[in-house]
Amino acid sequence: MQTKAMKELLTPRKLIIKIVSAAIVLVLVMLVCSLIGTESISMKEVFRGASKQAVVNPDYEIFVKVRVPRIILAAIVGAALASSGLVFQALLRNPLADPYILGISSGAGLGAVIAVISGINWTLWGRSPIALFAFAGALGTVWLVWFISRLTGKFHVTGLLLAGVVVNAFFSAVIMFLTSVAKSREIHATIFWLMGNMIEEDFFVLWMGAGCILAGILILFNISPQLNVISFSAEDAKSIGVNTARIHTIAFAVAAFMTAVAVSLSGLIGFVGLVVPHAVRLVFGPDHRQLFPLSSIIGAIFLVAADTLARVIIAPAQLPVGVVTAMVGGPFFLVLLVKFSKKVGWLG
Amino acid sequence: MSGIIEIENLSFGYTPKSTILKNISFEVKPGTFLVIAGPNGAGKSTLLNLMCGMLRPSSGIIRIDSKAIESYKTEALAKKVAVVRQELTPVFGFSVFETVLMARTPYFNKFGFEGQADKRIVNEALQATDTAQFALRPLRNLSGGERQRVFIARALAQDTPVLLLDEPTSFLDLKHQVKIHDLLKAAQLEKGKTIVAITHDINLAAQYCDETLLLSKQSSSIQTERNYYIGSTKDVFSPEQIERAFGIRTFVGKVGQEKFYLPLGKFAKDISQISGKPNSNQPK
Amino acid sequence: MNKWLLLFLIILFWSAAGLAIFGFQQDQNYSATPLPNQVDRIISMAPNLTEILFALGLGDKIVGVTLDSDYPPEATKKPKAGTFWQPNIEAAIAAKPDLVITLGFTQQRNLAERLKRIGYKSLTLNIEKVSELFEAIRIIGTYTGKQSEANKLVGDISEKLDKLSALVGTKAKIRVLWVVQREPLRVAGRDTFINELIELAGGENAIGPTLHQYPPIGAEQVIACNPDVIIEPAMNPKNLAGQQSSALEYWLRFKNIPAVTNKRIYVIDGDTVSRLGPRLYEGTETIARCLRPELFAN
Numbered sequence: 001m002q003t004k005a006m007k008e009l010l011t012p013r014k015l016i017i018k019i020v021s022a023a024i025v026l027v028l029v030m031l032v033c034s035l036i037g038t039e040s041i042s043m044k045e046v047f048r049g050a051s052k053q054a055v056v057n058p059d060y061e062i063f064v065k066v067r068v069p070r071i072i073l074a075a076i077v078g079a080a081l082a083s084s085g086l087v088f089q090a091l092l093r094n095p096l097a098d099p100y101i102l103g104i105s106s107g108a109g110l111g112a113v114i115a116v117i118s119g120i121n122w123t124l125w126g127r128s129p130i131a132l133f134a135f136a137g138a139l140g141t142v143w144l145v146w147f148i149s150r151l152t153g154k155f156h157v158t159g160l161l162l163a164g165v166v167v168n169a170f171f172s173a174v175i176m177f178l179t180s181v182a183k184s185r186e187i188h189a190t191i192f193w194l195m196g197n198m199i200e201e202d203f204f205v206l207w208m209g210a211g212c213i214l215a216g217i218l219i220l221f222n223i224s225p226q227l228n229v230i231s232f233s234a235e236d237a238k239s240i241g242v243n244t245a246r247i248h249t250i251a252f253a254v255a256a257f258m259t260a261v262a263v264s265l266s267g268l269i270g271f272v273g274l275v276v277p278h279a280v281r282l283v284f285g286p287d288h289r290q291l292f293p294l295s296s297i298i299g300a301i302f303l304v305a306a307d308t309l310a311r312v313i314i315a316p317a318q319l320p321v322g323v324v325t326a327m328v329g330g331p332f333f334l335v336l337l338v339k340f341s342k343k344v345g346w347l348g
Numbered sequence: 349m350s351g352i353i354e355i356e357n358l359s360f361g362y363t364p365k366s367t368i369l370k371n372i373s374f375e376v377k378p379g380t381f382l383v384i385a386g387p388n389g390a391g392k393s394t395l396l397n398l399m400c401g402m403l404r405p406s407s408g409i410i411r412i413d414s415k416a417i418e419s420y421k422t423e424a425l426a427k428k429v430a431v432v433r434q435e436l437t438p439v440f441g442f443s444v445f446e447t448v449l450m451a452r453t454p455y456f457n458k459f460g461f462e463g464q465a466d467k468r469i470v471n472e473a474l475q476a477t478d479t480a481q482f483a484l485r486p487l488r489n490l491s492g493g494e495r496q497r498v499f500i501a502r503a504l505a506q507d508t509p510v511l512l513l514d515e516p517t518s519f520l521d522l523k524h525q526v527k528i529h530d531l532l533k534a535a536q537l538e539k540g541k542t543i544v545a546i547t548h549d550i551n552l553a554a555q556y557c558d559e560t561l562l563l564s565k566q567s568s569s570i571q572t573e574r575n576y577y578i579g580s581t582k583d584v585f586s587p588e589q590i591e592r593a594f595g596i597r598t599f600v601g602k603v604g605q606e607k608f609y610l611p612l613g614k615f616a617k618d619i620s621q622i623s624g625k626p627n628s629n630q631p632k
Numbered sequence: 633m634n635k636w637l638l639l640f641l642i643i644l645f646w647s648a649a650g651l652a653i654f655g656f657q658q659d660q661n662y663s664a665t666p667l668p669n670q671v672d673r674i675i676s677m678a679p680n681l682t683e684i685l686f687a688l689g690l691g692d693k694i695v696g697v698t699l700d701s702d703y704p705p706e707a708t709k710k711p712k713a714g715t716f717w718q719p720n721i722e723a724a725i726a727a728k729p730d731l732v733i734t735l736g737f738t739q740q741r742n743l744a745e746r747l748k749r750i751g752y753k754s755l756t757l758n759i760e761k762v763s764e765l766f767e768a769i770r771i772i773g774t775y776t777g778k779q780s781e782a783n784k785l786v787g788d789i790s791e792k793l794d795k796l797s798a799l800v801g802t803k804a805k806i807r808v809l810w811v812v813q814r815e816p817l818r819v820a821g822r823d824t825f826i827n828e829l830i831e832l833a834g835g836e837n838a839i840g841p842t843l844h845q846y847p848p849i850g851a852e853q854v855i856a857c858n859p860d861v862i863i864e865p866a867m868n869p870k871n872l873a874g875q876q877s878s879a880l881e882y883w884l885r886f887k888n889i890p891a892v893t894n895k896r897i898y899v900i901d902g903d904t905v906s907r908l909g910p911r912l913y914e915g916t917e918t919i920a921r922c923l924r925p926e927l928f929a930n
Contacts, residue, residue, distance in 0.1 A: 009467070062722050067722075090490075186737070186738055187740030189737065192739065200746065202653040208646075208647065228453075232450060233436055236546075238401075239402070239431040241423040242422065281440070281441075284438035316712045317718045
C-alpha cells in the first residue's frame with residue numbers, strides 16, 4: 001500500500017531528475033557567464049580559433065584562456081566549499097558551521113605567510129609556493145585540531161569546536177605577529193591573496209582539482225545514509241548500526257581535503273560553505289543523499305555568478321570575490337529563511 | 349532461537365573506584381518480557397547501556413545469541429538489538445517517516461536507498477504506534493509524548509529479536525501508556541521478541557511482564573550482599589522486597605487474577621479496614 | 633580494502649587521462665625579448681612607467697594604462713587596463729599588446745606571469761631606488777629601440793641632481809620628518825627612495841634605521857627625533873596653501889620641536905615625490921626648496 005508519505009519520499013529516480021536539472025542550470029549559467037566580462041567579445045571571433053599569424057585573436061584569447069578557466073575554477077571551488085560546509089554542519093550537528101570552523105582558515109593563512117617570509121620562489125607543477133604552503137597549512141591544522149580533540153576522548157562535538165577555536169585564535173595571533181615584524185612587503189600581498197582570488201589556471205590543474213572534488217562528493221554520497229543518522233543523533237547512531245567512529249573519520253578527512261584544495265586554488269572565500277548547504281536544506285530537506293549532489297552544484301552556480309559579478313561590477317577594478325559572496329549571499333539567504341520558515345514551520 | 353541474553357558475572361563502574369553493578373548474572377530466555385525496576389541510581393540505565401554494547405563491562409561477559417557482545421560488528425549488532433532511549437529534538441528537520449526509516453539503514457541497497465520492504469516495515473511501525481498521521485511532519489513539531497512514540501516505532505522498524513527500552517512510557521498519557529504496553533506485549537507474543545524495559549510504574553509492569561529484575565543501590569558496607577533479585581514478577585514484587593528496594597511501604601492487593609500495588613505514603617488514606625493492619629506511615 | 637584499491641586506481645587513471653589530454657604545461661618560453669622594431673603596442677601598469685614611456689617619446693604606442701596614470705595629461709585619455717592594485721587581464725589582452733610593462737610587487741608580477749603563460753611578452757621592473765629607476769629607463773629603452781633617448785633622459789636627470797648637490801653642499805644636514813599618514817602616524821623610514829630624495833636635497837631623515845619601510849611611530853619618537861622640518865605629501869593636489877595652514881595647526885600639539893617652533897611645516901605636491909619617475913628632479917628640487925629656501929631666493 002502506498003501511503004502519502006511513501007509517495008513524497010526521495011527515490012533514486014527523483015534524485016536523478018533533480019541532479020540533472022541542476023546540472024543543466026549550472027552549464028547554462030557557466031555559458032552565460034563566460035559571455036560576460038569587462039571586454040565585449042564576439043563568439044564568431046572566438047570560433048575562428050587561435051590566430052596563427054603575428055596579430056593575435058584577442059576574443060579567442062580572452063574567452064579560452066582567461067574566462068573559461070576562471071569559470072571552471074569557480075565551479076570547482078564552489079562545489080568543494082558547499083560540500084565540505086555541509087559535512088561540518090552534519091558532523092557538528094550545527095546548521096551554522098562552515099568549512100573554516102575548525103581552524104582551516106588560519107592554518108592556510110599561516111602557511112601562506114610562512115611561504116612568503118621564507119622567500120621561497122620555486123613552483124611545483126606551476127603552483128605558486130603560497131598555494132602549496134596554504135594547502136599544507138590547512139591540512140596540518142585540521143589534523144592538529146583532530147588530534148587535540150581526541151585527547152578529550154572519543155568524538156565529542158564540543159571538544160572539536162573548542163580545539164578549533166583555540167587553534168584558530170593561536171594561529172591568527174601568530175599571523176598578526178609575523179605580519180608586524182616581517183620586513184618583506186610581500187606580506188601585504190598574502191592578505192590580498194587570502195581574501196579570495198579567482199585566476200585562470202591551466203587545464204591540467206583544473207582537471208585534477210575537478211577530479212578531487214568529484215571523488216570527494218562521490219565518497220560523501222556513499223556515506224549519506226549514515227550521515228543522516230549521525231546528524232540526527234550521535235548516541236542513537238551506534239544502536240542503529242552506524243559505525244560512528246569510521247564515518248566521522250572518513251567524512252572529516254574528505255571535507256578537510258576538499259577545503260584545503262579549494263583554499264590552495266583560490267584563497268579564502270567565505271559564505272559559500274555556510275549559506276549554500278543551509279539554503280539547500282531549507283528548500284529540499286535534510287536528507288544528505290539529496291543535499292550533497294545538489295549543494296555542490298548549487299555552490300558551483302553561486303560562485304560562478306558571484307565571480308562574474310566581481311569581475312564586472314566596479315570595472316576596471318576587480319572586487320575580491322569574497323566580498324560579493326557575502327554581500328549577495330547574506331540578503332538572499334535572509335529572504336529564503338523567512339519564506340521557507342513560514343511554509344515549513346521549521347528552522348533549517 | 350534468537351533473542352537470548354546471557355549476563356555472566358557482570359561488574360561495572362564509571363570510575364575505577366566506584367562500582368555500580370557488582371557480579372550480576374542472569375539469563376533472559378528468548379521471547380521473555382523482562383522489566384528492570386529499582387530506585388534511582390541503582391544502575392538500571394547503565395545495565396541497559398551495557399546490554400546494547402554502548403558501554404564495556406569492567407569485568408564479566410555479555411552474550412547475545414551465544415556470541416559475546418564485543419565480537420559483533422556494529423551493523424550486525426544493530427540487527428540483533430534495538431534500543432529506545434529518551435526522546436530528543438533533532439537539530440535538523442527530519443520528518444517522522446524519515447526518522448523511522450533511519451532504522452532500516454543497515455538494510456539499504458548499495459546506492460544507499462531503501463527498498464519496498466523497508467518502507468512497508470516503517471509503515472507498519474507507524475501504524476502500530478499510532479503515529480502514521482504524523483508521517484510527513486517534522487519530528488520537531490511533535491509533542492514530547494508523540495516523539496517518544498516515534499522513537500518506539502523506529503526501534504520496532506529495526507525488526508530485531510531483542511528490544512531494550514529505557515522508560516518508554518514516562519511521558520505518555522494513560523491511553524498511550526497502555527497502548528504501548530499492549531504493543532510491546534503483542535510483539536513479544538506474536539513475533540517472539542525478547543523485551544527488556546526499564547520502568548517506574550510497578551502496576552503496569554506487573555500486568556505485562558513475565559519476569560522482573562529488581563536492582564537496589566550497591567551498599568558499600570556489605571560487600572558480599574547481592575543487590576539484585578530476578579524472578580517472576582509476583583515473587584520479586586513482594587511488599588518486603590519493595591520496601592527494601594524503595595524504602596516505601598506498599599500494600600499489595602489482589603483483584604481476581606490481577607495484583608495491584610498501593611504505595612503507602614504519609615498522606616495515604618487509612619486502609620486498615622482492608623489490609624487488617626494500620627498504615628504504618630500514617631501519623632498516630 | 634577493495635574499495636580503497638578501487639579508489640586508488642581511479643585516481644591513477646584520472647591523472648593519466650588528464651596528462652594525456654592536456655599535457656603538462658611547460659612555462660612557455662615567451663619571456664624571450666621582443667625585437668625593438670616589433671614593439672608597437674605597449675601597456676603600462678603603473679603611473680611612473682607611463683611617465684617614463686612618454687618621456688622616451690613612446691606616448692603614441694601606449695594602448696593601455698592604469699586608472700591612476702594621470703601624467704602627462706594625454707595619459708588620462710588612454711584606454712584603462714585595470715587599477716594599480718587590481719590589474720584587469722581581460723582589458724590587457726583586448727588591447728593586443730606587444731609588450732606589457734609591470735612593476736615588481738606581487739599583484740603586478742602575477743599579472744606578468746599570467747600573461748606570459750598565455751603567450752604575451754611582459755617586462756617586470758623593480759623601481760624602488762633611484763639607481764633602479766635609471767636602470768629601468770635604460771631597459772625600457774633597449775626593449776623599445778630608444779636607447780639613445782633613454783641614455784639622454786638618465787643623463788639629464790643625473791646632471792640636474794649633481795648641480796643640486798653642489799648647490800646644497802655638504803653643510804650640516806637638516807633633519808626631516810616625512811609624514812605619509814597622520815592617524816595612525818606613519819613616516820618614511822631610511823630604507824625608502826624618499827630617503828634618497830631627502831639626502832639628495834641636503835637633508836637627513838630624522839628617524840633612525842627601522843625594521844619597516846614606513847613604520848608607524850608614536851608621539852615619543854616624534855619628540856625624540858627632534859626634526860627641523862616636517863614634510864607631508866599632499867592628499868589632494870588642490871589648495872596646497874589651505875592644507876599647509878591646517879597642517880601647521882595640527883602639529884602645534886608638538887610644541888617644543890624645532891619644526892613647529894620655527895614653523896617649518898610643508899605640504900607639497902604628492903605626485904612628483906611619491907612616484908619614482910622622470911620628474912625625479914622636480915620632486916627633489918621641491919624638497920630642497922623646503923629645506924633651504926634661502927638658496928632659491930633668486
